[in-house]
Amino acid sequence: MMMLRDKYPTVREIFGSMVFDRRAMKEKLNQDVYERLVAAMEGRQKLDAGLADTVAMAMRDWAVAHGATHWAHWFHPQTELTAEKHQAFTVPGPDGTPIDVFRGSDLIQGEPDASSFPSAGKRSTFEARGYNAWDISSPAFIVKSAKGGTLCIPSVFLSCDGTPLDLKTPLLRALDALEGRALKLLKLFGRRGIRSVRMTVGAEQEFFLLDRPRAQERPDIRFCGRTLIGAQPAKDQKLDHHYLGAIPPRILSYMEDVERDLARLGISIATRHNEVARCQFEFAPLFSDANTACDQNQILMETMRKLARQHDLRLLFHEKPFQGMNGSGKHVNVSLMDSEGNNLLKPSHSHRRNVVFLTFLAAVVLGVSKYHSLLQASTATAGNLFRLGGHEAPPSITSVYLGSALTELLSRLDQADVSLPDRGPMDLGLAKLPSIIPYDSDRNRTAPVAFTGDKFEFRAPGASQSIALPVTMFASLWAWGVQQMIDMIEERSSGGRDPMDVALDAVKEAVRRGSDVLFEGDAYSREWHEEARKRGLVQAVDVPGKIDLLLLPENKRMLEELGVFREHELEALHDIRMEAFVRSLEIEVAILYDMLWEGILPALSKQLILEKNSLSALDGMEFPEGEPWREYILGLGRTKAALIEDAHRLNELRGHMAELSVRERADLLVGTAVPLMDSIRKLCDAAEVNSAADIWPYPISRNLLSLSV
Structure with a gap:
């Protein structure tokens, strides 16, 4: 029988194996080159072209030996996500023989198309040139895939005039x-x-995990990352039983896979636990220098997304996926560390x-x-x-x-x-317990x-x-x-x-x-x-x-x-974030409108027909208790009428917003659309609890928040 250790190598054995960190640099570079590279990393000297060529060759050989077939400058556009453009190591040589190519110029600088990244209108579509520049202070790493891997080189992203686009x-x-x-x-x-002196950062990451097949039946979760409708389940977090409780086996298996992949990338998860809400959890990594911590948090989120799909889970990072339950934050812990290791x-x-x-x-x-x-x-x-x-x-x-x-x-x-x-020490009054x-x-x-x-x-x-x-x-x-x-x-x-x-x-x-x-x-x-x-x-x-x-x-x-x-950079940041806010809410408005007409209103019609036919079957019979039944049917009808009216108002808002500036749309969304969506949610939630389970078109929160084994 295969020992567990043979199947799963220890974290110590794999930690940092996919990172071109100082340990790998020292192994692959001669002492002089290594010391000059470290000096450049610490800002004590510039990285010259000759040194870059030597480092690129060593980095290429290291990456190819670990199964990488492509390389990419990996950067943070102002979308809050990451971006990468994969390029192959292997190309035909002069005689057609395949050779691996990765030069110092490739390492130092790239040129992705910048026209489609957020720029707040500061660039026209035809102004496409953008530059990546290697961020030497953050280590390169390999993201493994089923058939190889990609060497990712942390980089900044600039327009052709030097304006940051990241x-x-x-x-x-x-x-x-x-x-x-x-x-x-x-x-x-x-x-x-x-x-x-280095600023150090540790970012606690909260998240929800749902059963993927159920969650994918909900357009709001698929496209907005949160529920736009849904009655609060009877057993949500009222009993406080979930917080720091035993981690469900299915979730623990997922967490272990995430931690193992992150360990290969030199990221150590210090704690993992159940959070307050049902199906809510948290990872907290060890502190690292601030720039690397920002990179590692993005790697963490992308690793979590990838492995959630493999475990048939739906990962939610949205700040408020379920109304009436805890939302998810990212507590950022900061300090300063001097070169002697003093906090x-x-x-x-x-x-x-x-x-x-x-x-x-x-x-x-x-x-x-x-x-x-x-x-x-x-x-x-x-x-x-x-x-x-x-x-x-x-x-x-x-x-x-x-x-x-x-x-x-x-x-x-x-x-x-x-x-x-x-x-x-705190006196606990119990001789058998240690002092605190x-x-x-x-x-x-x-x-x-x-x-x-x-x-x-x-x-x-x-x-x-x-x-x-x-x-x-x-x-x-x-x-x-x-x-x-x-x-x-x-x-x-x-x-x-x-x-x-x-x-x-x-x-x-x-x-x-x-x-x-x-x-x-x-x-x-x-x-x-x-x-x-x-x-x-x-x-x-x-x-x-x-x-x-x-x-x-x-x-x-x-x-x-x-x-x-600079002033124009801050103005661009403002405009990009305002536009991202507006577009996020406009998507939610559109999805809610579609859910009303495609699912909620037809479901109410089915429930009305069912109840009306059931009541009609009693015609001619002695049934003095029928009045509450009729009132219930009238209530369903009133709910449907109100939802139709609100749906029309929602659609009118969408049309009106097309005529407004981004800032005006933001005010209209916050002042009018969000309260209207809240009103629609209340009506839908009331309809949900008064409709048959087989008629209601979307999985309800009670079922979404129950992870199948």
Whole structure:
């Protein structure tokens, strides 16, 4: 009998086997080339053409040896997905003999057609030229297929005039802005041995899994990724039995396959578990540097999609697939790591280290206070329209939670006391159980931005989003905050004062200036929403308004000064995101209209005929109890009449929107179409519970949320 280990190699044996990382580079390149390549990766020297040719040859041989037949520049257009154009390694040689070709020029630069990618009208269809440029800081990897594989080369994507057409270029700029300023701040504190600082990111990924054959019978799930109609099932999440429960065997098998494929790509899943809603789950990877983490989250989502089909499952990343149940987010955890491996957001018992920690923490508070509108804009999507503000997601008002211990510490800064309370073991009153060392503060699950021990957790991004833009905006406002801290410390250090001594004064000033965004209570409460308005934290009330926040003059100015976005690039980003929001909702309007006429209204007719014929069969009989039956039939008729009327209104809206600008369509969709769709949903849900199961045209939520074994 074959041993399990023979059939399934261990994660240790396969980890990173499909990644051209430093381990593979060191094996395939001579020492001199390897050191020059690492220097280029770390920004200490430029990558010259000769070095690129050598690296390309080694990368080609490595990829072909692992079964790759094609290569592609792999990039992040502003669709929130990824793109790739496969090109073959093997071509005929001069005498017809097949040879493998992949040059340094191929590695460094590509030229995909850019005309059909989102550009907000900045490019005409005939202006097709676009450029890929190798992102040397993120490792190449092989995506295996049934008959080979493709070498994917992480890249940026630019138009012919250098304008970014992707989400990676602004991200890299923001990371440079933050990491360079963080390094400067550390040098002010005398830490001159630090060579670099890297922003680290870990993104928790929530998702739903449904039985694919059932889910595919629903046009709304197939084309919108969520249910547009559907009565809430009796057993949804009321008993709280699903959260962290035993993972169903079918789902565990899927998760294991996902983890194994990801391990080959050097991605380690730290945790997996059931989430709150039925059929909802979560993966959380280990932290990595921010740029690689963004790439890896996209790889994770694509791997999950591919394997879900193989397991006959339907994967949903939509932020709110089922009304009345938890939605799915993507909590983005961020920190800073120096070249010696120190987490700069980790509190310490050392006075000097705690001063450094508080300075970087205060920079976040200051940045969020000034530019919280950018965080709102970065998460303003069609899916988050239905998620943010619900009691399983943070409110759309941005606030920062630090916890009672840090809040108390900041209140003692006048005493130059930067020590955190030393909390001893928690007494459980049970001799057989080990002691528990508690954290300094509880966790506030209602805060959009929360300090959680040694990192900040940004909880507003949606599950379907690329994390690139939220991380870009967080890094940008943090970079601005760090620069403010540098300026304040340098001003106070005149006269030869030690920057470490004056840093606490700067921290106090930063916390004072940023206090408007600090909140320790229940961010769902009405009192907080009223207080947030008084503090000026409410700048937009709907998704289109939040997208518009990108164009606030102070946001444009800050992002341009940091070198993250030029003005025309930010305007293009705004227009692309507004158009994506509008098109997503227009698709939902069209699908709902089709479902009404193709399924719901005919089903009501069948139910009416069935009931009318049944009632008619009693003609001439003594049946005094028939009145409720007649009222029930009349109720079905009224529901159908109301749905027909609403369907006509929906169609009129579609016609009217064709005459409007994108921004006007956004307002009409939010103000009129979404409430109308909600009204239609209520009518359909009432009809569903009053119709026979064999007549209702679509699988109901009760069955969708029951995974077959």
